[in-house]
Amino acid sequence: MELPADRPHRSFPRLIQNEATTEIPFHLLFRDDPGPAAGHGAGSGGGGHLSPAPVALGPAVVGSRRGTGEQPRFRRRVPSPARPAPGVDAALVERPARALPGAAGVLAGACGAAGCVLTSWWAGALPPLAAQALRLPQAAGTGLGLPQWAAYAGAGALGLLGFGGLARGRTGRAWVLGLFGRYRGTVWRTGLIWVNPLVPRRRIDVRLRHWRSDPLPATDADGIALRVAVLVVWRVRDTARAALGIDDHEAYLRACVEAALARVALRAPGCGPGAAQAAGDALTRLVAREVGPVGLEVCAVRPARIEYAPEIAEAMHRRAVAVLDARERAGALTSVVDSVEDTVTRLAVRGLVDLDDGARKVLVRDLTVAFCAGRRETSR
Structure with a gap:
């Protein structure tokens, strides 16, 4: 742009300025001339073309674009082909197989059947009642020659391929296809489908x-x-x-x-x-x-x-019974001792009996025998 000679030079407005970037002049964001134009600046005495020199933007401007309003540029990543797990044959990695809707197989089979009927009519081998039912004109009856046999072969092959490739896909089951001992793919589709009948298939259950x-x-x-x-x-x-x-x-x-x-x-x-x-x-x-x-x-x-194990089951059963019996006896003895101690203590505290050491031992013995006998009677 040209500046008048009598107009003083003014600074361009600053557009982007924050704490993460340096100041970028407004005219640098929209400049069309990518090359430097040194020596063409405005002279001191007259107008000229203003071509600012290229500005070297430091890493603070180029590397940090936060707050500038500039959208980041992303490269489209090309997905790398999937690699099989280590130790697994690459030919045994599951992949989808080709399968067509069942309508295609039904249509091909119907066309093959119709071709066989028309060839029979052409050769004169179609019964008259069938021709009348199909509303076909009376054929000349040329007989079975080479053209008729070729038509029979083509129509029959089409019918066999169409009807022979029909299969029913179910939820929770898949078809694994293989040809000449090599894996060809897996069909996961449900409903009526058409699979190449020349490829052997094996149904496998994928349910839980x-x-x-x-x-x-x-x-x-x-x-x-x-x-x-x-x-x-x-x-x-x-x-x-x-x-x-x-x-x-x-x-x-x-x-x-x-x-x-x-x-x-x-x-x-x-x-x-x-x-x-x-x-x-x-x-x-x-x-x-x-x-x-x-x-x-x-x-x-x-x-x-x-x-x-059967060879030690009886011995371990006896051992378990002995452990339970010992545990029961220990619990019973602890309960009797606690009861005797509580009884003797309460008698002494209330002053109901005045016992010396010999009388205390006799009382403890009698109470222990009585409690054990009562517990035995209760267990029966």
Whole structure:
């Protein structure tokens, strides 16, 4: 812009000024000339073109843009392709397979059937009643030649492909497709669908399931043999690895549960729900880590029944009965002693009897015998 010679030079208004940035002149934000124009400034005696020199913006201006009103610039990140987990075959990573709506298969099959009927009419092999029902004119009856057989083959192939590829997708089930021993994808769609009939398919259940094991061997913290029945809640997470990685899911779960039981010290029967909960959490973590690489997900592993091994069950039963009997006897003796002491103390405090040491011992003995006999009679 040109400035008159008689007009004094004035400073441009400051647009952006805060504590996080330095002052930026207004004309620098909207300048069109990116290059420097040194030597073209306004002279002292006359007008000229005002081309300010480039201003070096420091890191305080460029790096900090808070409060300036300038929107930050974001680069669009290109998602990197998913990588399989370590130790897992890249060909066994679940991916969607191609499937069409069932209407496409029905339409193709209907067209194939219609083509076979028209070819039969063309060859004169269609019964007259069928031709009248279909309102077809009377054909010349050229017979079955090479063109008719080619039409039959094309229409039949179309009908077989259309009707043969129809499948019913259900909620909680998926179709795993494979061709020549290679995984081709998984179909998760529900309803009537069309899948290429030339590709073998296998239906797999992806619902939440539970499995109760037979009594498995285990040991407690003291090394005593136990038998544990475990309830496992699980489901298929990756259909490719679950269908093609292992043959029998329940057999694999059994092996993983047995391996986990060998590393977890269980508590003996009757130790309370807290011990069973802690053992279940430890078993869940171990089994979930083992079955993860084969596409299974374990939600919970809980001991359903814990009992002693048959070879030591009778001995442990006798031991438990002896412990309970000893505990009962100790409790009864403590109760009798407390009752005798309370009785003797109350008699002495109230002055009902004046006892020396010998009489006190006789009274204590008689009271103990009486209380024990009364407790025995009460227990009967």
